[in-house]
Amino acid sequence: MVNDEGQLYTIEGVAAGMIMLFTTYLVLGATSVYTPGDTHISDMQLEQIGTDALVMMNTPVNGTVKSNLTEIVETSRINATAADETFNTTFLKYVNERTGSESDNLHYMADVTYRSDLTDNSITSYQLACTHNRIMNAGDHPVRVTEWVIADKQFPGSVNHPRAVLVEVLLWRD
């Protein structure tokens, strides 16, 4: 500096600059950039809802009876329509329940996978149930939730053996 004039103006200028920068910082901080990696947040919530619903269905009311889900899987070997009905009602009731009168809009597709050949360990899946008025479209973004079930009814490849089968549910919101 050649002379000492205008020092107060300079300080004021610097202060104003700081305020402007701080404002910019606040504005930028208030908005968030939604990156592709952030989709996991909604996915995780959906996965948790689905897992919770399946765990609830697979919890027996006491130690001597079978769980809802076990009975549905066992029924599905004899009467697929009845199993589909029961699963559909119970599962949709659990996942679509929300505070207030409006229900959520989740849809699903449920499969059962089992080991079909005891010697070469090949596996087979069949459809257990699905949302009745909907099919999965290309734009839907489903998550997969699973639940293990020990079922007593006959699965091919064994006689009078309880079997461990996997219930897999694709769940999506629209």
Add this chain to the structure above:
Amino acid sequence: MARLNEDAQWIVLMGFVVSFSFFFLAMILNQSTVVGQTTAESVVEFPKNDIRDVRNIIINSSYITDNNKFAVIQQDITTLSLSRKGAVVSYSVTHPTGLDTYTHITIHYNNGVTEYNENWTSS
């Protein structure tokens, strides 16, 4: 610029301040995306529900005392875990013998990223 022309020093000063601030803001913004990505990946990769689920069925299956029936279920769990979940699951159950009145289960789970081992004892 000193001594040559002393006009517009204020503008030059603020120019420096603003350009440096932009530089740092850009750096922070750049890092936030990377951090989000890695967090997302580690969250998605960790098979929390898979482990809980398979642990649950393994403990349930230990109540089947018939050896033949147990072997079938054990093979079911191992095969389905490998083919539908891409996880190697191996476990063994030791039923109460002699003075030891507890059931012991050794569980091994490995999906290539996460490894989980447990010695479970009934209470």
